[in-house]
Amino acid sequence: MSETSYSVLGVFETPDALMQAIPKVRASQLGTVEAYTPYAIHGIEEALGLRRSPLGGMVLVMGILGAITALGFQYWISAVDYPIITGGKGAGSWEAFIPIMFEVTVLFATFTAGLGMLFLLNKLPFFGHPVLSSKSIKGITRDRYVLALEAEDEAFDSEAATRTLRDAGAIEVEALPAPDRSPFLTSDYILRTLGGIFAACVVAGLAMYFATKWFPLLKPMANMQDQPRLNAQKPSTFFKDGHGMQQPVPGTVARGYLPTATGTQEEAAALVNPLPRTREVFATGRKAYTNRCEVCHGAVGNGVGSLTAAYGAKPANLQAQQFRDYPDGKIYWAIVNGKNSMPSHAPYLSEPERWAVVHYVRALQRAQNAKDEDLKVATR
């Protein structure tokens, strides 16, 4: 037994022998008593006087923390940062968060239990413990039960410890040197690690370079990319004529565009304006007239619009007696089909808008030729 002994191991053959030896060895008060066994022995915590494992409390705290984290995270995302209404519930309805809360609680709790046990409480991994390089370790992890007296200070008396263990019934005794607690992160180790990382980066970089150089760009999931759809500036592969959009069948009538004024203007004279003379209709008519008619026919319909001079044409003076005598249908016909230099406005004005314009033109005509009675009506 050399002076540098750190601990003394006594080997026992049965758990009973081990348990009976513990009180005797503890009574010697030579050092810390520790047991090494192939599996957990019942009642050994009390015999060795170990404190209760604090793991339960740690797991409880971390589990609650997991639940709060999950609830807070989900609430902040779903109600604050990116509110989504799902299934008609409010953005802050929390009931649907419960499954993920449960999973995160379990995740936090289990990782605290597993990793907390390994890293925090048992301080593993630790490869430098003298027991690991002892002769007894083969027995410890197989079928031997070992009691150790470990030094608490410099004054550890390993010979007395050996005697105590022998007296307690150990069949073998072994003295161990102090544990190797040399720092893990030596400069040599750091240098080699960094070198290894650098070499790995170089290899990975070269591999990527040649992989992309030698292999052409493969398109994964090709039929998700190349669907039979119309691509911009490309002919359609679906229709024979290569057009993406096909002409409607001849005679197709769009909704709201019933052909009502296809004959001559004289034939259209019989048409009756279907719209009532309401404030909304006049507003629609005024807007459509301002947008489409005013530049030529003028704000009051007198044929002097802002474009008249530049255009060199002579738009109809709608205030003229000829047009004041027109039935509604003939004005409508002119809007739909155009007349002389005037183009058709059918593509720009919907059916109700055309009739609304007719109403508005009538209103302009009446306003420009107002009688005293009209004034009385207006000012009443």
Added chain:
Amino acid sequence: MKLDAATSAGDIPEGLVEPSLYVGKVTAGSLDDQVLAFPETKPPRQWYFALAITLTAALIGVISIGYTFYLGIGAWGNTSPVFWAFDIINFVFWVGIGHAGTLISAILFLFRKRWRNAIARFAEAMTIFAVICAVIFPLIHVGRPWLAYWLFPYPNQRALWTNFRSPLLWDVFAVNTYFSVSAMFWYLGLIPDIASMRDRTTSQLRKVIYTVLAMGWRGAATHWQHYEKAYLLLAGLATGLVLSVHSVVSFDFATSVVPGWHMTIFPPYFVAGAIFAGFAMVVMVLVVVRETMQLKNLITMRHLDVMNKVILAMSCIMGYSYMMEGFTAWYSMNEYLHHAFMNIITGTYGWAGWVTISCNILIPQILWFKKARTSYFWMVLVAIGVTIGMWFERFVIIVISLHQDFLPSAWRIYKPTMVDFGVLLGTFGIFFTLVLLFARVLPVIATTEVKAILPDAQPSHHGDDHHV
């Protein structure tokens, strides 16, 4: 492993004493020599033969997946209205297989069923391999697997977040939690065994590998104390977890409005089905393992007998669930639900419904007889039947419900393609390849846990018996 071995003393009436959990003389040392020596011996020729078969199957799967990646999901049979087909069937099937492992390692641990100790390690390993097979499917199913990380809520330049009210996102959390917790549970259980292997190996390379994996485990009483506590806590947490995972998987269906899916019975029904399928797979594998690895003295007929009893119980629960499905369809007076149920027994896929019912409910009834429970022929027949039946059950739930829902104009018959079958075969190949590799490189029986329940493994007078 902390279960009290000394209770067989005289204070228990005759007949209540548990029969022995192993055959012949087993000591801590002989256990190590029997179980831990495996990884050090050269595998027999049959092992290479089996590996060649499973690797071939895995290769077919890899080729099928590669073809899917090359062409797209169009390589599969999924089409409107059956957008969920083989991929989701196989996902639910494999996740279910995994549940037996967690049940054995966690729930039976809490119930102090000592027979679990010898089979827990293998079942846990199968859990992990099954979940690996399961996650392959949703990953490809999303269509652009290289963007699968979008499933996780992380701050991104698109300023988008995931929808936490979607059961599909719950699935992401449940399956990921399940996998990481199962893997950790398994690894923690392995540490003391790997330490044993580290201290008995003579090969220098193995020594280095085992040393790193065992993290310097030295069996100190202070360590065991925390270890036991951690194991108990993990078992408790994993129990809740295993029940939640398949419940969450069932929410994918139950929270939708599709007739045949929208049912409150789904969570317990899915969990029972998962355990059912998982136990069948464990029985199948254990029969092969105990025969080929000479573990008959440790994995005894009694283990298989008890496992078969669990299968029988689960089969009865499944039968009840199927009847409740029919009852709900009738009692709800909902014509859509009624139609969905009648489709199962009389529709185009009615044969699948009858395969499910006969494999899951009728065939396992043979296990009422002890002769069948202890006969390889019957138990393997039932196990294969249950595996087929449970796969078809998911087919029934998914395809039959989807192919005819509310809109008759959208009804269509679903046909899987060869690629679908290739991927399914491939996952079986991957699963059994991993099982075979595991059987050769790691201890297939948790020696530490079995040592703790041998006679005289615990001190005869250790005061009060409040330890777990």
